[in-house]
């Protein structure tokens with residue numbers, strides 16, 4: 001080997017990250033156990049109000065962490081995440097509702113946490129995710145050409161189109177006979193309209209929500225730590241340089257949209273089957289998208305732990321401020337302005353909480 | 366030996382301005398050539414044309430027989446043409462190590478599913494990429510800064526990191542756009558050694574844009590001179606240095622920034 005002009009000055013090799021400890025499928029198993037503990041120990045202990053809160057937290061964590069893939073990793077600005085949530089929620093809700101009607105003659109819950117109904121529900125969550133992912137692909141395509149504000153407007157427009165289309169749908173049939181009279185295409189146009197889609201069976205529980213939270217966190221984190229995540233981040237850092245280093249930026253932007261939309265769709269599906277939900281297009285409009293954007297911005301663009309903590313905070317806060325619900329948006333806006341002034345990069349910036357002092361010394365991330 | 370990079374008659378206009386007219390150049394494997402000219406001569410535009418940032422109005426660009434006309438930058442990088450930027454374009458928030466690892470992207474073969482499941486193949490590949498990137502950084506004297514954010518590096522280190530990053534794409538041809546800009550004399554001396562070393566060690570052909578004539582004359586084997594987008598001279602450093610047309614272009618041009626002065630006029 002020829003001597004480099006800097007030969008001998010090279011520093012010691014840094015040790016690798018703790019990859020070995022978090023390898024393979026072990027973390028999935030750990031997440032499964034935690035979800036089971038929430039379902040069978042924590043849930044019964046804290047009662048229905050806090051169980052519902054833990055479910056809401058889980059859903060919002062999925063939404064924030066997935067939006068972070070687009071807004072945080074690749075630095076695109078999507079403000080239509082609730083649109084993907086709506087697509088997934090309605091697709092999954094319609095699937096379980098109409099299947100239950102046709103198979104069991106009514107929308108009642110069938111079986112327990114691992115019963116036949118839950119199997120249908122989990123399948124519907126995945127289908128909802130896939131349908132939303134397809135929508136994400138369609139919305140991601142314009143990002144080939146658009147940047148910044150223009151992309152934001154497209155995503156906003158997408159969310160509004162979804163809302164308006166859902167409002168145009170017709171009433172949901174209440175009886176099995178009415179449901180049987182509909183063709184599959186007609187079922188897709190009978191989603192309750194502006195009055196909302198009621199009667200979706202309440203399958204969502206702590207176990208399944210936190211299984212999907214585990215999946216979302218692991219996918220987001222492992223992508224971030226891989227060559228794919230670095231490609232996403234390079235786009236946000238400098239698109240021209242990213243292209244010059246061989247990153248197909250358009251392809252990666254679309255990938256980011258598809259991944260984010262998939263998990264937003266899953267979150268929508270979990271929301272659709274939650275106790276007390278009547279799916280309503282109005283609730284999944286711009287305001288909901290805005291809530292999710294705030295979580296990502298507050299947590300730090302690109303930080304998974306930041307988005308997670310912000311999602312927890314911003315789910316608990318409105319409950320704590322219940323009396324002052326009308327002022328929620330004002331509090332949010334003020335908080336956002338404050339963060340932008342004091343810490344423009346968000347709570348954690350691009351980093352994870354364990355990469356920051358005092359949790360860690362400087363490391364080669 | 367046939368040319369590795371073969372550029373024939375490329376031109377580009379910005380509105381009414383002919384930034385590059387009928388530019389041709391040929392680089393063989395291991396060549397070390399310079400591209401000089403006063404500010405605004407069109408040098409950076411040539412790089413932007415070669416790397417697909419702009420599309421040439423006319424002409425052809427071939428790399429190892431492959432036609433690169435109209436290809437997007439990422440594909441051109443994959444074909445083996447890498448570059449640095451005159452105005453540094455590092456991934457500022459990312460670590461020094463990750464800047465290089467982004468450029469290792471083209472070597473990575475595992476799927477997204479492999480990354481999500483952290484299969485042993487994926488882990489092996491990540492470990493190999495890390496080792497490769499670390500070694501590359503050590504060669505460039507950045508081995509003890511791998512964990513630092515790129516934006517926090519001193520200027521000279523940033524320029525070196527850009528070269529290391531470009532090399533991580535395993536290029537056949539490396540385009541360096543004013544790598545010595547902002548460096549002090551010691552750093553410049555080390556840089557000229559480094560450029561030669563990079564050529565020898567990595568076997569790449571190098572095309573160098575540089576305003577420091579001393580450096581260009583010392584390092585390059587052949588030089589092309591641009592003025593107002595037109596190629597006005599081509600030859601060995603000695604030939605170019607003594608070409609009256611070149612001297613005229615430099616002296617006739619309005620006051621230069623960055624010391625674009627022929628070597629014999631430098632004190």
Ligand SMILES: Nc1ncnc2c1ncn2[C@@H]1O[C@H](COP(=O)(O)OP(=O)(O)O)[C@@H](O)[C@H]1O
Pocket residue numbers: 379382384402403404405406407408409410411
């Ligand atoms: N994107 C652009 N749009 C319009 N004019 C440009 C653009 N890029 C470069 N130019 C012009 O083209 C000419 C050549 O620029 P450049 O290639 O950067 O010169 P050099 O690198 O030799 O200093 C200059 O007159 C510059 O102003």
Ligand SMILES: [Mg+2]
Pocket residue numbers: 408409410451
């Ligand atoms: Mg230039």
